[in-house]
Amino acid sequence: MLRLAGILYALIGSTLAGSAVVAALVTGHDTLVPIVACAAAGAVLGVPVTWLVARKVYSES
DSSP states (O other), X not given: OHHHHHHHHHHHHHHHHHHHHHHHHHTTOOSHHXXXXXXXXXXXXXXXXXXXXXHHHHHHO
């Protein structure tokens, strides 16, 4: 399951980080610190989401 989670994290983590950066830019936070903070928050948030998705996919197969 760890290999599946690694593959899913590459997709889920980058998607959440990118969405958070876009949200920061849309709200007017266009300096380095808010952009990096949003990218890091999205990447960290991707870990539990990935674990839940991987567990669900692995249990169904």
